[in-house]
Amino acid sequence: MKIYKFLHEGRARFGVLEDGGTVRAMRGSPFDGDMALGDERWRLDALQLLAPTVERPRIFGVGFNYRSHILETGRPLPDIPPLFMKPDTSLLAPGGAIVYPRGSTIVHYEAELVAVIGRRARHVRQEDALAHVLGYTCGNDVSERTIQRQEMAMGLMTLGKAFDSFAPIGPCIETALDPGALRLRGRLNGTQVQEGETADLLFGVDALVAYLSHAITLLPGDLIMTGTPAGVGPLRPGDRVEVEIEGIGTLANDVVEERA
Numbered sequence: 001m002k003i004y005k006f007l008h009e010g011r012a013r014f015g016v017l018e019d020g021g022t023v024r025a026m027r028g029s030p031f032d033g034d035m036a037l038g039d040e041r042w043r044l045d046a047l048q049l050l051a052p053t054v055e056r057p058r059i060f061g062v063g064f065n066y067r068s069h070i071l072e073t074g075r076p077l078p079d080i081p082p083l084f085m086k087p088d089t090s091l092l093a094p095g096g097a098i099v100y101p102r103g104s105t106i107v108h109y110e111a112e113l114v115a116v117i118g119r120r121a122r123h124v125r126q127e128d129a130l131a132h133v134l135g136y137t138c139g140n141d142v143s144e145r146t147i148q149r150q151e152m153a154m155g156l157m158t159l160g161k162a163f164d165s166f167a168p169i170g171p172c173i174e175t176a177l178d179p180g181a182l183r184l185r186g187r188l189n190g191t192q193v194q195e196g197e198t199a200d201l202l203f204g205v206d207a208l209v210a211y212l213s214h215a216i217t218l219l220p221g222d223l224i225m226t227g228t229p230a231g232v233g234p235l236r237p238g239d240r241v242e243v244e245i246e247g248i249g250t251l252a253n254d255v256v257e258e259r260a
Contacts, residue, residue, distance in 0.1 A: 001016055001017075001174070002017040002172045002173070002174050002249075003015070003016055003017075003026075003030055003052060003135065003172055003173040003175065004017065004044070004047065004052060004172045005052040005053070006023070006042075006049050006050055007048045007050060012055070013025060013026070014026040014028075014029055014030060016037060021043060021044050022041045023041065023042050023043075023044050024037050024041050025040040026038065030134060031053075031054050031118065031134070031221045032220075049093060049094045049095065049171055049172075050093045051091050051092065051093045051169040051170055052170055052171070052172055053091075054221030056088040057091065057221045057222055057223050058085065058221075059086040059091065060084075060212060060222065060224045061083065061161060062081050062082065062083060062084075062203065062208060062224070062226055062227045063082040063083075063227065064078055064082050065082075065202050065203055065228075066201060066202070066229040066230065067200050067202055068196060068200055068230035069196075069227070069228055069229055071230070072231075077202060078202070080211070081207075081208055082157070083212070084158065085158075086141075086162055086167045086225075089164050090161075090163060090164060090165065090166040090167040091167050091169060092165045092166075092168040093168075093169075094168070094169075094170035094251055094253070096168065097165065097253065097256045098140075098165050098166070098235070098255045098256070099163070099165045099255075099258045100235065100236070100237045100255055100256065100257050101144060101163055102258045102260070104144050104146065107143065107144050107234065107236075108142070108145055108233060108234055108235065109140055109142060109186060109188065109232065109235050109241045110140060110141035110228035110232050111138075111139075111140060111184055111185065111194045111196075111228055111229070111243040112141050112184075112225045112226055112227060112228050113136055113139070113179065113245055114136065114137045114138065114169060114223050114224065114225050114226065115133050115179065115223070115226060116134045116136065116137060116173050117132060117209075117218045117220055117221065117223075117224070118132065118134025119131070119134075119220065120132075120218065120219060120220065121209060121217070121218040122218070123214055124210050124218075126206050126209075126210040129207075129208075129210045129213070130206050132218065133179075135173035135175035135177065136174055136177050136179055136205075137169055137173050137174070137248060137251075138171070138243040138245050138249070139167065139169050139223070139251070140167070140168040140241060140251065140253065141161065141167065141225050141228060142165070142166040142167070143160055143161055144161075144166075145160065146160075147159050147160035148160025167225070168243075168251055168253045169223065169251070170251050171249050172249060174248045179198055179205040180198055180199055180204050180205070181199060182198045182245055182246055182247065183195070183196070183197050184244065184245045185244045186228075186231065186244075187241070187242040188233070188235070188241055189239055194228070194230070194231035194232070195229065195231070196228075196230065196231075201226060202227075203226075205224070209224065212224070238254075239254070240252065240253070241253055241254075
């Protein structure tokens with residue numbers, strides 16, 4: 001089932017994709033446990049899509065989680081997930097503009113699978129972890145490398161990941177997927193620049209949910225960006241970046257220059 005979030009008559013709504021490209025309204029929010037459907041329907045291509053989560057989600061990121069990406073950086077495999085967080089102000093809807101910060105010279109795309117938490121999780125066992133996931137969506141962990149590299153030299157990874165618009169998410173949540181058997185691709189201006197399989201993840205979604213939940217109560221709508229495969233590279237104003245994951249769809253965003 002594909003769940004979309006969209007703007008309708010000034011308020012956010014959720015709906016489920018039906019055959020023929022129509023979206024049928026949900027009566028409430030899947031994050032409140034209300035999966036009941038209403039009678040209203042709209043054409044998907046006529047809707048203004050929003051990031052498919054709660055209004056102000058917590059966004060967890062994982063660095064160096066694809067073996068291919070770790071190898072291209074020359075780093076050893078980590079023993080635990082290298083975690084960081086992105087603020088909710090970095091959240092960006094499908095079709096929204098990634099803002100290239102003034103004064104930056106190195107900003108990279110990172111195509112990622114994102115797990116969307118659907119049920120409160122605390123001290124969850126790995127074998128039970130996926131029961132707390134509502135579904136999966138596409139993400140782009142946009143990163144300002146100059147700052148990030150300075151931070152990492154001090155053992156940090158915060159501001160370089162945290163700029164406004166640096167967490168594009170969407171276009172929908174697919175609830176019926178095996179997160180360990182997906183192919184994802186990144187495209188820059190129509191040219192494929194990244195390709196990977198989630199089987200290459202060092203820490204899978206179940207491991208990440210379990211690990212996080214032993215310290216933090218995970219809440220419905222929380223997002224876990226699971227890491228990026230090899231092939232990350234630079235963005236510039238005027239670029240268009242796409243993240244495609246089989247079974248989910250394509251997340252597309254243009255890059256614009258920050259204005260004074």
